[in-house]
Amino acid sequence: MSGYSVTEASPRQKTIAAVLVMTYTLITLMPLVWIIATGFKTPADAISYPPKVIFEPTLEGYVNLFTTRTRVTQEQLQAMGPPQTWYDAIVRQYDMVIAGPSRYGERFLNSVIIGFGSTFLSVFLGTLAAYAFSRFKVPLKDDLLFFILSTRMMPPIAVAIPIFLMYRTLGLSDTHLGMILLYTAVNLSLSVWLLKGFIDEIPREYEEAALIDGYTRFQAFVKVVLPQASTGIAATAVFCLIFAWNEYAFAVLLTSGTAQTAPPFIPTIIGVGGQDWPAVAAGATLFLLPVMVFTILLRKHLLRGITFGAVRK
């Protein structure tokens, strides 16, 4: 027997495992790298054959993402004089001028407003409910908890049918409020389940000590439980945010302009003749990056979040 314990892999096994895992990771990250790289290509480079791995980076995709452009004649171009800014210069190479900003900024902002709004609400309501479920005898508790979870089993399209009719009657179609309420309702199941798990882990003794110290139940909740649960609340918030951020089906069916978020918008970015892939890639990069950062920050709680708290590390 070697000097290693039976459950510890040998150095050779470890090396093989490491190589295999790294190979897999590198392969699966290729599409992501490709998205980011395409954002810095010219449209011609983006659709060249064979696909270009080495290319001269340009910000054209980003300029096209944030602007609308119109074609002008050579004479008009001459009359305008030299370009004022670097992005003007990029656009003018194609006999075009910038006509105005694109809708991407607005859509991105909508994603932020709806994402944060619904996250705040669902975490706020979820914390209260989770605390009640964790500490008090609520009649039909198990049924209620299961019911909350089962709301996630409906296909979003099925949910969207009555919501569409309801919002039409209430005038909530294509509004921020409507989308915030909807995402809050969808996220509540996640936040209640996750937070109940986190709060269950906080020893009751802390609160009871506070109660004995003369705190009311509510005070004990605010001053003792909330600080203890802050990590869990933060992790839950990020999961809610990611869901709202990535959501597509409701957004495409229930919004058309005012409250449209980025996911239904990005696939509709088109340029002259076909999809403008560098612009799409630029939009996708900006949209995906925050989630990538959050994922890395969240890695300790990832498992819990994706399983609704069913699996804790």
Add this chain to the structure above:
Amino acid sequence: MKSTLLWAATALTAAAHAQAEDLTLCWAAWDPANALVELSKDYEAQSGNTMHFEFVPWPNFADRMLNELNSGGKLCDLLIGDSQWIGGGAENGHYVKLNDFFDKEGISMDDFAPATVYAYSTWPKGTPNYYALPAMGDALGWFYRKDWFARPDIQEAFQAEYGRPLEEPKTQDELMEIAKFFQGREIDGQTRYGVSIFTERGSEGITMGATSALYPFGFKYTTEPGSYEMEGAVNSPDAVKGLEFYKALYECCTPPGYTDAYMEQTLDAFKSGQVAMAMNWFAFFPGLYADPNIGGEHIDFFVNPKEKVEASVLGGQGISVVAYSDKQDAALDYIKWFAQPDVQKKWWSLGGYSCHNAVLNDPSFPESTPFAADFLVAMNGVQDFWQEPAYAELLLAMQKRLHDYVVADQGTAQEALDQLIGDWTETFQDEGKM
């Protein structure tokens, strides 16, 4: 805060106007839409109203705009909606009826080409009930690489193979022959393909493409105009032949990978030099002609070739006022401005297809561009899809049956059309029309 600033700004530019409005016009995102933005600057200067635009790419246009209308949304004050929407727009109360407004402002529908008024404005079809002003005439046409067609070596090779000179096809069969001739041919060291045609599944692509073969072959929606008797019309032997033709054209002569192609993709295939010929809406022809690489001397245009009959697929749109808008008066004011002959002339000069007689009947019109004469011919023989309020259901059924047969290669043309009658019958029964 923002609104007061805006208000102050517009008030300065339009002091004479009692009230300046922000109007939003919704349309598809394509070349003519940019022309309309340009044109509308005159309106902004004149009226003091500010124009905003919401342009949606074609593949999502119908989906999103019909959803917007059905949800009673206020995003759009003005909508340039597709011709097939008129039935639903009128019957479901999405569009404002324009008759009183036309009478009051002295706008006469007689000033517009009859085919366009019929197609874009009236509901029920052909009655003097107007829900839109013809805004953009359009039909499905073809364009080809004139420079390739003119080359002596290519001319010779074609003559040797088919015993006739290579020129614009006059029948659908000739079209296929030319496409076959170019398929896989090396020109300037690159492999070229015959033709790029519509095969898109998601919105209306393959239906529009296939009907451009079906109509000339003699396809009819009903045996009698006005009836819903489809047996023997939709699946007539001529219709079956037409559909088989389209599938054969797709299989023999299109570049690889074009299994879900609509406007953008067919333009792409042509602009990148992959194909000798392509179909698309006349709306794109000004942009194509102006293209620095494949426009000008490199390109020419032709009307959809006849087979049994001459026929083209109708495109185009009328401009309507959305019934849910709070700014209907200002929206009507825009239409009033748009209907003026001078504005219509400028519209054409910017690349929009005016439907106004002042433009179309101008003796210089056919010579004004290489495709203007073709446009007049096409508009004389246009046929449109169902414009029923249930048009979306009818269209989705046809999209499915055609794509299953043409692209996914399932079943026969006869089966596809028989099943289509089944789908349509079900819809019309639901509608209480059968």
Add this chain to the structure above:
Amino acid sequence: MTDTVIDRAARATPPSVARRVRGVSDRMLAWIFVAPTIFLLLSINIFPLIWTINLSFTNYKANRNRPVEYIGFENYHRILTDKDVWLTMQATAHFLFWTIFFQVLIGFALAWLINRKFKGNDLWTTLIVLPMMLSPAVVGNFWTFLYQPQIGLFNYVVSFFTGADPSSFSMIGQVNLAPWAIVIVDTWMWTPFIMLICLAGLRSIPDYIYEAAEVDRASKWRQFWTITIPMALPFLMLAVLFRGIENFKMFDLVVLLTGGGPGSTTELTSINLKREAFEKWRTGYASAYAIILFVTVFGLASIYVKALNKVKER
């Protein structure tokens, strides 16, 4: 100074008594805390659900203002006897089965490898997980670019390794390839999910069990099948449950990849439902469809959860 008699009494009483003293306010508090959640769920989940059930017995069309008629089970009858609906169910089943098959296979293998605890495995785990956190719509849209014949990265890589002409096949355009194209992207995206859960399962197995097996001279192979697999099974089953439900509902990724085409080869039930509900606007019909789907998922999930609990009890 602010101490009242009650406070002092409360401090002096043991916790259980204290809870009883404040019991009434606790119950009130519980209700105040739970009420907003219940209210929101009632108004955005339950009420709409009841409305959907009601609509499913009508011929209502949300884009028309014609009178609504109750037509009994007509919609249900039509859906369950519609050949095209069953074809979408088949497409969904194909998608479900193969995505779960590949994801379990690769995900478990990865978890097992990572559990060798080589240096830096935490970093690689975090990187592997990235695809599943991203917006499926944005990712699906971009994969259409990767799948393009000729210019697409996927085709290029395949041709690099197999020598096939990259323009000779179109993953999302060909009837025989499209069902696999969506399986590939979903597997790419969600294998890390199964991997993570399996990893938790593997790490939950206490070392002493292996040590005992080693004492009994059980082979590594035998240990794997008698210890590793059974102990990790509840975790694996849970992962499959989550993926099963998610992929049964699948809409965004596939609709942006193939839109259900070519023909109807990748038209999953959710895509079909969307066409009925929001393109054809057959609201009553689509409501019945939605109810059927819900009952199916709910029923299958319940049976599965029972099985899962049995495995856990063992």
